[in-house]
Amino acid sequence: MARVSNTPASRPEVIQSLIDGVDRYNPDNVSILEEYLATQCTNKECDTMANLAILKLYQFNTHLINDQVVNNILVKALTTLPEPDFNLCLYLLNEQLVTEEPVVRLIALQDLLEQARYADFWTAYEGDDIYKELTAEVLGFEESIRTNIANAVAMTFQSIELESLQRYVHLKGQALSDFIKAQGWTEASGVVAIPVNKDNEAKTTVLTENIKFEQLTKIIGHSNDA
């Protein structure tokens, strides 16, 4: 199914018509979008189009900027990596915001996640209390990050050492076993087996050309003339 990235299954109608029309430029509507963001923060969904509309209003009306909202939008965008959402948000922020706390902190996290340096990400994240404060309003932040890391691992590996996986998802003991089970993976003697999927099968394919009959009508027609 073709889809627009990060559209939740159900977008409220009022939000849909806001995003689609000229009302998205009306500063009075910012609170509706901000409330919608608050809902996303608690129900673990993410609607990037709607959140970009908030940043657009901030871009035009700098007096509206609410630092906490900007922060939450960026934290939300972190949970959607490797989608490009985080940078799409940065492009709408002014230089001052991007070069100051707390945004630089979040950029540091993004940097590690983008490079798939997952172990380093958890070290940084756990190493400073500020990160837990910044992500506090986004419910299930760690869980979302962990799910995305699991996706990256499942795309790359057919089997992986338990010890590496443990560092990537930052879980131990029973929690790790439960996590592995929840993904549908199996662990045996220190190695986790991941079922083959379309991304980790690495099958050699041969591209063959596909000529449709319609493309030949000219030639066939020509041979009749001769």
Added chain:
Amino acid sequence: MNYEEDIDIASEVDLVVSAYPVQDDGLDEELLAADQTSQQYQEVQIPEVVKNFIVFFHRNVVENNVYELHQIYEHSFNKLTEKFYAKESWPEPEAISPLVNDDQVFLTLYRELYYRHIYSRLTPMIEHRFHSYENYCDLFNYILNSEGPVALELPNQWLWDIIDEFIYQFQSFCNYRNRIKNKTEEELAFLRDNSQIWSCYSVLNVLYSLIQKSRITEQLLVSKNGGDMQEAAGEYGSRPLYKMLGYFSIVGLLRVHCLLGDFTLALKMMDNIELNKKQALFARVTACHVTTYYYVGFAYMMMRRYADAIKAFSHILTFINRTKQYHTRSYQHDQINKKGDQMYALLTLCVTLCPTRLDENIHSQLREKYAEQSNKLSKPEEAMQVFEELFLFACPKFISPNGPNLDDPEVMNLTPFEPVQHYTKIFLSEVQHSILLPTLRSYLKLYTTMGNAKLASFLEIDPEQLRTLLMMSKIRSRQMKWVSGTLLEGEYQGTSDLDFCMKEDMIHISESKVGRRYGDWFLRNINKFQDILGGLELTTKA
């Protein structure tokens, strides 16, 4: 139609304007006085042939003779510009007013050309910027707020140029306003008191109003899904002037949103325009066609949808190649070539970030223009510099929507916000992660299986670092790609011909290969046989 930004011009403007002895709010009067002196000067100067031209021009506007206007607009005006006004402005509108019976509509159109000529050939001063804005307001007011639809008809090319130039001058003004150092007190006061002039909201308002008045969205939906076009278009939209202005405004919004760094919204503007449709309206004006694809491709690139960007750039570059002989004569030839070069540069970046087999013609052109840069992009130590160079050369001239806060007494001491630098920085921080990927790829291509540690030693990096690199490369090789529907829709697809998987510490590599192509072979041989048959028939006859 001028894509160049006049960075060095700001200081000259300052010099000239500060030469006026201006009181606090007397700027306009002073400027008016200056206008009048130059007007008297101009009156004597108008050559007979130009006078005749203006009279002829006026008559054809009044008679709505679109065919003649096309000639006038694309040829005569430019010819006369070369001959008389290559280095000075066209006669002041007030000076030609008697020639056209003081026809205000014609004078507004004339001013549009008059200011556009100043922007493209000379140095626009602050009063030109303001008056040109006012003139656009007059023009759009006339079109949008007259009683009922206006009878005016203009060539499509001109209508496109009106929208294009309106946005260009907006962009030019934003950059001018951003450079507050070495502006005079008067200029600053003027900017402070007229903050609504060339504001984002006013520009968006014009473009959206044209879209609404023309009911172009409804018309596009009918042409896509069927229905009654007359009813959808309504009183205004059924006239070509409104329809085309509405349509061009959609492309205009695509551009404005790119300039403001909102790439998602930019592509959303195109929701109802089918890019793949033959005979799409944007193709009626070459400059519009090229602009559309440049901004669509650019927005895709910024959204990391490199495969879609490559497709957009390849499409339009093929078009430019094929139609070369037609537009060499056009006055827009240089602009189109420049945009073409920029798109080859962007294509070079995209192909580095997402290795793709290009169309043969495009590929050879790319090698011709950017072979050296292309090679450097695959070398980690040189890549970043080339990424920056090509991006700066090829990106749109981004704007800051608000400009500096002139009420802040500290503002003169702050470093001005440079939007282009800002966007470049974010883009570079993103591609920086990818600079090792071409090297990694070249190694992977040589093997079918390989130990992680061994490859790490080849690359001279830590084995753990290689693993993260491999994961990153895997993630980057899956992209959202357009399949059907609106431009923002897509499916996740693999975009690389090289794939791999890891079983613990062992990398298994697979490469997709292109099978033998039979079509070409058969076609060539069918032709050959036809020649032989033809030859045989001739010999039997003889």
